Amino acid sequence: MDQSESPDGLITDDDFAQTVRTWLxxxxxxxxARLEGKGGPxxxxxxxxxxxxxxxxxxxxGWTCLGWPAEYGGRGATLAQQVTFHQEYAKSGAPARVSHVGEELLGPTLIAFGTEEQKRRFLPGIKTVTELWAQGYSEPGAGSDLANVATTARLEGGRWVINGQKVWTSLAHVAQWAxxxxxxEPGSKRHHGLSFLLVPLDQPGVTVRPIQQLTGTSEFNEVFFDDAVTDVDLVVGEPGDGWRVAMGLLTFERGVSTLGQQIGFARxxxxxxxxxxxxxAASxxxxxxxxxxAWVGLRVMRAHAMRTLDAVDAGTSGPEASVAxxxxxxxxxxxxxxxxxxxxAASLLAPTGPSSDIADPEHLELDEWQRLFLFTRxxxxxxxxxxxxxxxxxxxxxxLPREARP
Incomplete structure (x- = not known):
């Protein structure tokens, strides 16, 4: 296929791009058709x-899981083809995907770290979008600093028994798994003694509580585990090796889909x-x-994204994702x-109408720019x-010297 570089510096694969464009x-x-542009952040x-x-x-x-190896149900698409797909998808105005967490995060993580049994069990449901996933990382005392995770799991009767709380868990209210x-490992600290578990959410020991945000919507949640259970073999990697698996997943989180995100930004x-x-106002x-x-910043962002993807493709990625x-x-x-x-001044006024009562923020209607401003906080x-x-x-x-840590 003919690979080239577009005027805005993005990789293109011309034949593949035309196939994607035509299908969309x-x-x-x-x-x-009515879903155009719907479901974004x-x-x-x-x-x-x-x-x-x-x-x-x-x-x-066959348009899900493009980069997965064919043996696991993917298309084995090249990096250029994956980038091309996300670009064309964004340009078409196609709706935001509901299966991002499973397809772009957990799937590649299972392929890299999971057992063959775990891959056979979970990858088909991710590919066909018949099982949705949520990410149970952040906690009230461990947001971006995941090494402070306090949620515990102990082995009992051949199962993991889980207790604790996760927060900001996107789409947990519609997911079947997390x-x-x-x-x-009792008494362990920081990144030691953590494990990466696959947990069914539809069980008595799990409570999902939506969190209302500034926009009035509630797509993320608190999730409480009170003696919730999962099978002993549903730990990805070895017990105690969860930090390595979790960090591997974060590398996938900032992968090729970010190029599609930037086309949305450009729009x-x-x-x-x-x-x-x-x-x-332009005067x-x-x-x-x-x-x-803003125009210059978007170009800088794209150039850095391409450099980051080149590093990932070469197996030499490092802190570039943090810069991105x-x-x-x-x-x-x-x-x-x-x-x-x-x-x-018009930005301060809520649209008028029967569903825009500011005393009832759950039903407050915002225009697209007010929603953009509030959500991007x-x-x-x-x-x-x-x-x-x-x-x-x-x-x-x-x-530089490491920041002091407890």
Missing amino acids: AENLTGDF GSEHEFFEERLAWDRHLAAA FVLCRT ELQGIVDLARANG DPHIREKIAR KLLWANWHRDLGQLAMDVQG ADTIYGGSNEIQRNIISERVLG
Whole structure:
């Protein structure tokens, strides 16, 4: 296939891109057509069942798990093809996927660290989108600093018995399973004595409680484990080796799908530019400067993403992913502020109507720019906070002294 580089610096695979483009154009029709642009960050509640049907439609046509080896149900796609797919998918306006955690995070982790039995049991359900997954990492006292995990699991009667609490668990209310980082060696500290367990959520010992956020929606949750159980063989890697597995998963989290994310960012930026032209804000030199900075920042982000993916492909990846998280999180947060600046005083007004009673935030209707502003306040926190990413860069790249830890 003919691989080349597009004017914006992204890898393209021309034949493959045309195949993806044609399939999306032919299938984003009928009932699926109304899903365009739906379900992104802060809007995961939109058309959930319809987007689940769309994901299963993708699976039936062989468009899920592209990078997985063929022996595990994937297409064995090259890195260039994976990047191309995510780019074309984003450009088409196709809806946000509901199976990201299983397909992009757990699947590659099982392929890398799981037993053959675990792969046979779980990979088919991920590929066909018949089993959805949630990520049980963060806790009230262990957000970005996962080494402080306090949730425990003990072996009893041939099963793991789990007690503790996870928080900010995205889509746990619709998932059937979660991978849960637990402390399995009593008295262990920091990254020692942790295990990576696969836990069914539909059982008496699990309580999922939605958390309402600024946007009025509740796509993430608290999850409580009170003597919840899972089978003894559902530990990925060896017991006590959970830190290595968990860090391996985070490498997959910041993989090729980030290129599609950036195309979504570009669409948001263009929408703000169009708004500025329409309402006259583009005549303000300060607004023009902020738009120009956003445009440059997006190009820097893309260039760094390509460098990071090259390192991953060569097996030499390091702290580049932490730099990438800092770049996109701060850029996107600032884009939300730019949207408010362009709107001016109008950005402070909630849309009027019967479902926009500010006293009832669960039913408060926000426009797309208000939702963008409110949701992006969290971008610098979830997925690894700015503080943690800067510590990683300072210690592992710059060689500065480690921060004091208890």
